[in-house]
Amino acid sequence: GAGVSQSPRYKVTKRGQDVALRCDPISGHVSLYWYRQALGQGPEFLTYFNYEAQQDKSGLPNDRFSAERPEGSISTLTIQRTEQRDSAMYRCASSLGSLAGTSYNEQFFGPGTRLTVL
Amino acid sequence: EDQVTQSPEALRLQEGESSSLNCSYTVSGLRGLFWYRQDPGKGPEFLFTLYSAGEEKEKERLKATLTKKESFLHITAPKPEDSATYLCAVLHNYGQNFVFGPGTRLSVLP
Numbered sequence: 001g002a003g004v005s006q007s008p009r010y011k012v013t014k015r016g017q018d019v020a021l022r023c024d025p026i027s028g029h030v031s032l033y034w035y036r037q038a039l040g041q042g043p044e045f046l047t048y049f050n051y052e053a054q055q056d057k058s059g060l061p062n063d064r065f066s067a068e069r070p071e072g073s074i075s076t077l078t079i080q081r082t083e084q085r086d087s088a089m090y091r092c093a094s095s096l097g098s099l100a101g102t103s104y105n106e107q108f109f110g111p112g113t114r115l116t117v118l
Numbered sequence: 119e120d121q122v123t124q125s126p127e128a129l130r131l132q133e134g135e136s137s138s139l140n141c142s143y144t145v146s147g148l149r150g151l152f153w154y155r156q157d158p159g160k161g162p163e164f165l166f167t168l169y170s171a172g173e174e175k176e177k178e179r180l181k182a183t184l185t186k187k188e189s190f191l192h193i194t195a196p197k198p199e200d201s202a203t204y205l206c207a208v209l210h211n212y213g214q215n216f217v218f219g220p221g222t223r224l225s226v227l228p
Contacts, residue, residue, distance in 0.1 A: 004161075031214065042122075042205050042218030043162065056215055091161055105150055105209060107216070109161030 004110035025094030120145040122219035139191040141206035154205040196226045
């Protein structure tokens, strides 16, 4: 079946503009995660959802960052008033769920959106 | 604070030269430790999940083991196609906040 998809794959924007990054998870996956990954580093957790509920947003850097998943499927990560330091690869992942000790936690990652803020 | 470190940062092996990658963690209540492979320009690809100390899992030339404070990814007789960055991540008991390590960049030379 189809994997996790993200759009756009590349986004170049000017400082101060708002951007919206989209994630389409694997069908039937309950949990959806957003990460930011700098070059040469592992993914850094931003936020995650179970169904439409945002369970943890402790990784969002500041209040310019927000995420939603209104119908429990597609999610959007929005960055308002972008700054150059927001430039990074933004990755989305989904999993079946969060049942402890089971394969439900295994995450499948999308290809990412490369954001460049000029 | 939960922390995950990986060593070495980079590793170069000759084809067929076996070695191990290390993932050390400090987390209050481990619910799972995950290994991923990441090729340049792509998202991480799931390899293994380990849930308790003493557990081992194998896949082709890769074998992952887990103790109470660290995990090892053993690579037996590697091939050039095993070249990638290997990431580990931990999931603790009180949430769904995965903490990733910085990764080990593995290069296998023919």
